[in-house]
Amino acid sequence: MNLVALKCPHCARELPSAPERRIFVCDECSRTWRLDSIARALELVPRRILNPVRPLPPAGRIVLVPFWCMTVPEETIRSSGNRLPSEMRIPAIGLQRSALLLRWAEQLSRVRDPLGESTPWRKLESTPGPAPEPAEIAAEDAYDLAELLALQMVKGWPPEAELENWEIPFSSLELVDWPCVHRRGELEELIFGRATADALVGDRVLADQRYRIQSLESVGA
Amino acid sequence: MSPETGTVSLRCTSCGGWLDQTKDPGLLDCAHCGLGHLQLVGESIGIYEPVGRLGRRRASRRLHAGLRERGVKGASLEAAQLLHVPFWQIEGKLVGWQRFGRPVETKVRRDLDGIELPLKEIEIEERSISQPLLSSIAACDSRQLGLLGIAHRAQQMRMRPFTPDETGEDAVAVVLRGAASARRQARDAHIAKLCPRNARGLVQRFALLRCTSRLLYYPIWKFRYVSAGRHHGAVMDGMSGELLEGSYPHVLRRTDQGWFVAATASAFLAGLAGVLGLFFLGGWMFHRLRRSPNASSVADLAGWLSSELTPSREETRPFGPRTEGHT
Numbered sequence: 001m002n003l004v005a006l007k008c009p010h011c012a013r014e015l016p017s018a019p020e021r022r023i024f025v026c027d028e029c030s031r032t033w034r035l036d037s038i039a040r041a042l043e044l045v046p047r048r049i050l051n052p053v054r055p056l057p058p059a060g061r062i063v064l065v066p067f068w069c070m071t072v073p074e075e076t077i078r079s080s081g082n083r084l085p086s087e088m089r090i091p092a093i094g095l096q097r098s099a100l101l102l103r104w105a106e107q108l109s110r111v112r113d114p115l116g117e118s119t120p121w122r123k124l125e126s127t128p129g130p131a132p133e134p135a136e137i138a139a140e141d142a143y144d145l146a147e148l149l150a151l152q153m154v155k156g157w158p159p160e161a162e163l164e165n166w167e168i169p170f171s172s173l174e175l176v177d178w179p180c181v182h183r184r185g186e187l188e189e190l191i192f193g194r195a196t197a198d199a200l201v202g203d204r205v206l207a208d209q210r211y212r213i214q215s216l217e218s219v220g221a
Numbered sequence: 222m223s224p225e226t227g228t229v230s231l232r233c234t235s236c237g238g239w240l241d242q243t244k245d246p247g248l249l250d251c252a253h254c255g256l257g258h259l260q261l262v263g264e265s266i267g268i269y270e271p272v273g274r275l276g277r278r279r280a281s282r283r284l285h286a287g288l289r290e291r292g293v294k295g296a297s298l299e300a301a302q303l304l305h306v307p308f309w310q311i312e313g314k315l316v317g318w319q320r321f322g323r324p325v326e327t328k329v330r331r332d333l334d335g336i337e338l339p340l341k342e343i344e345i346e347e348r349s350i351s352q353p354l355l356s357s358i359a360a361c362d363s364r365q366l367g368l369l370g371i372a373h374r375a376q377q378m379r380m381r382p383f384t385p386d387e388t389g390e391d392a393v394a395v396v397l398r399g400a401a402s403a404r405r406q407a408r409d410a411h412i413a414k415l416c417p418r419n420a421r422g423l424v425q426r427f428a429l430l431r432c433t434s435r436l437l438y439y440p441i442w443k444f445r446y447v448s449a450g451r452h453h454g455a456v457m458d459g460m461s462g463e464l465l466e467g468s469y470p471h472v473l474r475r476t477d478q479g480w481f482v483a484a485t486a487s488a489f490l491a492g493l494a495g496v497l498g499l500f501f502l503g504g505w506m507f508h509r510l511r512r513s514p515n516a517s518s519v520a521d522l523a524g525w526l527s528s529e530l531t532p533s534r535e536e537t538r539p540f541g542p543r544t545e546g547h548t
Contacts, residue, residue, distance in 0.1 A: 003231060003249070005235060006257035007256070014255075015257070017248055019243060020433060035259065095314060095431065098314070099349050102316075141428070141430040145316070148316065148318070148427075148428050152318050152426070164426060164427075
């Protein structure tokens with residue numbers, strides 16, 4: 001039996017925990033941690049903020065919603081008759097409203113455009129502001145959700161008999177923070193302009209990151 | 222040793238305080254400094270036992286009380302052993318979709334004779350599913366102990382970490398089923414219940430998310446006791462004291478002789494002793510002989526008569542019915 005203390009390996013501060021959450025964010029240094037593959041210690045999860053493409057609206061809270069992004073291999077896209085998107089984008093929060101989560105994930109995954117510029121969190125270490133949002137959905141669950149969604153999006157592929165166990169060999173899984181504006185009961189993302197009901201996040205209050213987003217330019221993003 | 226529970230507990234890596242269980246089976250908090258810890262065993266699972274199991278004395282008292290309720294008196298206990306039986310507790314969220322065709326009566330067609338025939342069309346339906354899953358799957362052969370699952374038994378119980386290697390004289394059943402297999406079984410059993418009615422060509426895909434599994438060692442008391450010179454066994458739920466499996470002697474009182482005596486006495490009183498007495502005796506013997514397993518053997522007639530005319534007979538009965546299916 002092994003015990004892993006939930007202390008930030010970088011600054012030794014206690015990591016806030018929540019039931020069934022296996023991704024931890026340090027309030028002090030804003031680093032994100034998860035268990036390493038042999039479950040012996042915590043390892044760093046690289047994380048970056050997507051630069052908003054749309055102008056920041058003057059009203060509303062600017063929040064960062066964590067997303068898991070993973071690439072669909074070319075070969076798999078070809079085998080589906082080019083009907084699969086090249087990247088699956090799964091919100092890492094809101095599992096309690098899985099229908100909303102999957103609908104938003106589908107909308108964002110169907111957009112073929114790339115996500116554009118981004119800024120790693122380590123560049124923002126000196127910028128004061130709230131820590132990134134902890135991801136509620138672990139990477140393994142994100143893979144499962146992405147497969148679930150991809151197979152629902154493409155009808156008639158793969159053969160029905162294999163549908164239940166078909167695996168998509170996703171690559172380059174990455175945790176990104178997607179800038180969104182939270183206003184009038186909606187969460188509207190600031191890259192493609194797709195919105196979803198804010199019921200997705202339930203009672204959770206996402207931190208206002210307007211200052212941090214505005215400072216992205218000053219750090220050379 | 223924990224002063225509170227009397228069992229081996231886990232210590233905080235920072236201050237050495239006792240670690241308490243949280244709602245999350247894999248997460249422990251230090252009771253002293255509050256530092257969280259992830260408990261990892263093999264496939265990242267926690268191992269627990271319920272708090273407040275019956276001790277040997279209380280369990281023996283419950284057994285005697287249970288036997289008395291069943292009319293067994295004077296049983297003497299020969300042996301009692303506590304057995305820790307492993308169960309997988311699987312918890313998670315099942316998310317997925319189903320696509321299927323459903324026959325719908327849409328039109329009425331008239332055949333050549335003018336008789337109306339309903340036309341059925343297949344309507345394609347797609348639905349999303351998101352359900353919590355909580356299931357308990359036996360990690361060893363627990364059926365012989367009268368237990369198939371413990372989900373509802375363990376629901377309201379407080380748990381504490383358990384170390385199978387440090388149980389002293391108590392026996393610990395071996396884990397024969399792995400966590401992955403238990404998760405698959407729990408998932409498949411749940412999906413099987415979601416199959417829509419009248420579905421044609423069902424295709425579906427599910428994912429079990431946020432799945433946590435913990436190994437729960439459930440306490441079972443195994444008894445051997447003697448009653449009226451015969452050996453019996455009993456298995457008791459170590460938490461509730463419910464008798465799950467085993468047998469007890471049951472005394473059957475005969476009413477046949479009473480009816481026979483009553484009939485003969487009535488015949489004497491009525492002055493029909495000869496005729497009615499013979500009639501009843503013959504009828505009764507014919508009836509009993511037909512029902513007796515020794516009816517074909519005339520040589521055993523004496524044995525049959527003696528067993529029939531004894532005032533009571535003893536048989537072995539099992540304890541109550543099995544109460545639970547898994548999940």
